[in-house]
Structures are given as structure tokens and as C-alpha cells.
Amino acid sequence: MDLDKKLEIIKRNTSEIISEEELKDLLSKKKKPCVYLGTMPTGKPHIGYFVWVLKLCDFMNAGFKVKLLLADLHAVLDGVHWEIVDKRYEYYEKVIPLMFEAIGADVKNLEIVKGSEFQLKPEYTYDVLKMSTLVSIHDAKKAASEVVKLGDNPRLSGVLYPIMQAIDEEYLGADVQLGGLDQRKIFVLARENLPKIFYNPRVEVMTPIIPGIIGKKMSSSSEKGKIDLMDDEETVISKIKGAEMVAGNPDNGIMAFLKHFIMIVKSDKKEDFIVKRDKKFGGDLIYDSYEAIEKDFIEKKLHPLDLKNSVAFEINNLLSIFRKNKKAIDKISREAYG
Numbered sequence: 001m002d003l004d005k006k007l008e009i010i011k012r013n014t015s016e017i018i019s020e021e022e023l024k025d026l027l028s029k030k031k032k033p034c035v036y037l038g039t040m041p042t043g044k045p046h047i048g049y050f051v052w053v054l055k056l057c058d059f060m061n062a063g064f065k066v067k068l069l070l071a072d073l074h075a076v077l078d079g080v081h082w083e084i085v086d087k088r089y090e091y092y093e094k095v096i097p098l099m100f101e102a103i104g105a106d107v108k109n110l111e112i113v114k115g116s117e118f119q120l121k122p123e124y125t126y127d128v129l130k131m132s133t134l135v136s137i138h139d140a141k142k143a144a145s146e147v148v149k150l151g152d153n154p155r156l157s158g159v160l161y162p163i164m165q166a167i168d169e170e171y172l173g174a175d176v177q178l179g180g181l182d183q184r185k186i187f188v189l190a191r192e193n194l195p196k197i198f199y200n201p202r203v204e205v206m207t208p209i210i211p212g213i214i215g216k217k218m219s220s221s222s223e224k225g226k227i228d229l230m231d232d233e234e235t236v237i238s239k240i241k242g243a244e245m246v247a248g249n250p251d252n253g254i255m256a257f258l259k260h261f262i263m264i265v266k267s268d269k270k271e272d273f274i275v276k277r278d279k280k281f282g283g284d285l286i287y288d289s290y291e292a293i294e295k296d297f298i299e300k301k302l303h304p305l306d307l308k309n310s311v312a313f314e315i316n317n318l319l320s321i322f323r324k325n326k327k328a329i330d331k332i333s334r335e336a337y338g
Contacts, residue, residue, distance in 0.1 A: 003027050006062040010205065013055060013260055015181045018191065018204040026175055026203060027062075033175040035059045035205075038069035038115075038168060041088035042080055044337060045095055046226035047315060048210045050103070050261050053096070055178060055207050057105045067172055068096065071115040074164065077157035078148050087336035089114065094332055095229055095322065102321045103265055118171050119164065127170070130197050131163045135189065143189040146182040166190035169202045176203040208260055211253040213243035227315060229322045230329060236319065240312040245304040250294050254311055262314050263290040275302065275310045 006027050010017075017023055026033050037052055056066050072089045076082055097107045118124060143162040144150060150158045165186050169177055177187065187204035194201050212226055227239055245252045258273075266273050266288075273293065275285040285302065287293045296302040322329065 001061075001063065009058045009062045012058065013051070013207065013264060014205055015208045016184070016206045018187060018206075023176070023203045023205075030175065032063055032065055034065040034067060034173055035176040035178055036067040036069055036113075036169070036172045036174040037178040038071045038074070038165065039092070039096075040071045040075040040078055040080075041085065041092040042075050042078060044228050044230070044333070045092065045099070046228055047257065047261075047318070048212075048226065049096070049229075050099060050318070051207050051210055052178060052180070053099045053105075054103060054261060054264060055205075056110075057100065057103065059176075059178070060105065060109050064176070065111070066109060067111045067113055067174065069113050069115055069168060069172060070096075071165075071168075073115045073119050074161060077161045077164075084336060087332065091329075091332045091336040094325075094329060098321050098325060099229070102318055104269075113172065115168075119168075124167060124171055127167050127197060128160070128163055131167060131193055132160070134193055134196050135163055139189060143185040145185065147186060162186040162189050163193075166194060170194065170199045174202055176205055178205045178207070181206045181209050208256075210256050210260060213239060213253040229319060230326070230333070231319065232323070233316045236316050237309075237312045240308045240315070241305070243308065245308065247304050248298055248300050250297055254308065255294065255297070258293060258311060259290045262311070263287075263293070273310065273314075275306050276313075277306055281306075 003024070007020075007024060010023065011020075035056070037056060039049070039052075056068070060066050070089055070092050072085050075088060076085050080088060093112060097110065097112070100107050100110060137159055140159040140162055141150060141154065144158055148154075148158040148161050162185075166189060168174075169190060177190070179187065184204075184206060187206070191201040191204065227236055231239070240254065243252070243254055245254055263273060273287045275287070277284055281303075285296070285306075287296075293302065293307075297304075297307065
């Protein structure tokens with residue numbers, strides 16, 4: 001695969017890259033660069049996680065080594081109790097590889113790293129302390145504000161969080177860090193401060209934030225606004241049917257998930273998206289692009305309920321792998337989440 005094709009794959013479905021020129025330079029000089037994404041084992045993963053799972057698959061296809069950091073210590077810093085963080089880690093370790101399998105990725109190319117395995121080493125702690133002498137409380141709070149639950153009287157742990165995330169880039173041997181657009185301030189803090197302790201700044205790639213089905217950011221802490229990986233078929237259908245969707249207005253969580261996940265997967269597999277309708281309403285509609293769906297939706301040629309039914313069908317197919325592993329997942333879930 002040539003450089004331009006690799007760049008095209010990496011750039012698709014992203015919101016921002018800091019910086020694209022550095023990414024081009026990396027691709028031209030390094031045969032197998034490394035990308036990492038960190039996620040905290042906090043609330044249960046939901047379908048919004050598929051956006052970054054798909055993006056990591058793009059990096060795999062572009063020849064990158066992919067590391068997934070399950071940041072157990074970060075989870076504790078963000079409020080998960082020490083007594084249950086290992087169980088939460090086990091839950092994520094079980095379900096997230098299944099997310100890759102659900103979209104046909106080879107999980108042999110995925111390396112899962114437990115944060116505490118390297119973050120408790122003396123040299124790591126030394127670097128965190130070094131950076132803490134360079135970063136002000138104001139800048140650390142600002143960087144963490146969209147990611148960590150700080151509150152009016154934040155704990156010191158929340159201030160340490162972005163410093164540790166910056167240091168993680170070096171200790172994971174990463175050339176690129178991937179994260180949501182809400183991570184941008186942490187990424188900038190890392191780029192500004194890693195050189196001050198004699199480490200190279202990394203390329204930062206950001207994915208869009210997918211709204212929840214009730215109109216807010218899709219979040220692990222919002223049961224109504226997310227579709228859990230373990231939701232049964234009827235629950236998925238019910239949540240999708242109850243989602244906010246105004247005829248003619250594509251600004252909603254369902255359309256966002258279609259755009260940033262379903263239709264990308266369909267395109268990669270050279271499959272069409274089919275909206276099933278009774279013949280008396282014009283019969284089935286067949287789409288090969290998100291743009292075509294959005295056009296018909298804006299022009300009100302595509303009814304919200306018909307679209308919702310089709311999206312629910314696609315999501316239920318996607319989640320079938322988790323239902324096949326339900327017994328094992330439920331056992332871990334009871335220990336991790338009660």
C-alpha cells in the first residue's frame with residue numbers, strides 16, 4: 001500500500017489530526033509505526049465505542065502496530081473504586097476484542113496493555129513527577145475538563161490524569177495516539193510538555209464525538225442515551241424507536257452512527273444499506289452511501305420510523321456476537337457492575 005493510500009485510510013472519519021504533515025513524515029520513514037488508544041474500564045462499553053474500534057482497524061490496514069491501553073489506574077483517578085477496578089478491567093478485556101471480531105478484524109493484530117503493569121514502575125513515576133513540575137494546576141484542569149469528572153472541588157487525582165496520559169505515549173512506544181475530539185486538550189498538553197522532558201511529541205488523531213440517541217454525547221453513564229453491547233434485541237428496537245429523530249433534520253444520534261460507522265463498514269464490505277418497506281409505501285429502498293440516505297431523509301422521502309427499523313436491524317446483527325458469549329460476559333458483569 002502506497003503512502004497516499006495509507007494516509008487516505010487514516011484520515012477518513014476523523015475530526016482533526018495534529019499534524020498531518022508529521023503523519024506523512026512518519027509514514028514515509030517508518031515501516032511499521034505504532035498507534036495507541038487508551039480507554040478507562042469505567043461504565044459498560046456501548047456502541048459508540050465502535051467508532052474508535054473501526055478507526056483502529058483502519059490503522060491496522062495501513063500497516064500500524066495497534067495497542068489498546070486499558071487504563072485501570074486512570075479509571076481509579078476518575079472515581080472507580082480500587083476494590084472493583086480489576087473486575088472492570090476483566091470486563092473490558094473480554095468484550096472489546098469481540099467488538100473487533102464483530103466487524104471482521106483480526107484480533108491477533110491487537111495488543112491489549114494493562115495500564116498498571118507499566119504505570120507503577122519507578123521510572124514512569126519519576127517522569128510523571130518531572131512533568132508535574134512543568135504543568136500548572138490551571139493547565140492540567142483545563143486539559144482534563146472534558147474527560148475527567150472534576151467538579152467544583154477537584155481531587156488531585158483528576159489533575160494527575162492528563163500528565164499520566166501524556167507520559168503513556170512514551171512508555172507505550174507510540175508514534176500516534178488516537179482518541180475522541182474531547183481528548184484534544186490533553187493531546188495538546190502532551191505535545192507541549194513531552195519535549196520539555198526530552199521526549200518526542202506524538203501525532204494526535206481525533207475521531208468525532210457521537211451524540212447519544214436522546215441528543216447528548218453517548219456516554220457509559222447514561223442508560224437512556226446509549227445502546228449497551230449486551231442489550232437484547234427488543235431493548236435495542238425499543239431504544240431506537242424512542243430516539244430523537246425529527247423528519248427532515250439529520251442532526252441526531254442515529255444519523256451520526258450511520259455516517260460514522262454503519263455506512264463505512266457497509267462500504268468496506270461492498271454491501272448496500274436496505275430500508276425495508278411495504279410495497280404499498282413504495283417498497284424497499286437501497287442505499288450505497290450515507291450521502292444518499294441523508295439526501296432522501298432531508299427531502300422527507302425516507303420516513304424516520306422506516307430508517308429506525310433498519311438501523312435497529314443492523315445494530316442487532318452487530319451485537320449478535322455478544323449474545324453468543326452472554327453467559328461468560330454476564331458472569332464478569334455481575335462481579336464488575338453488580
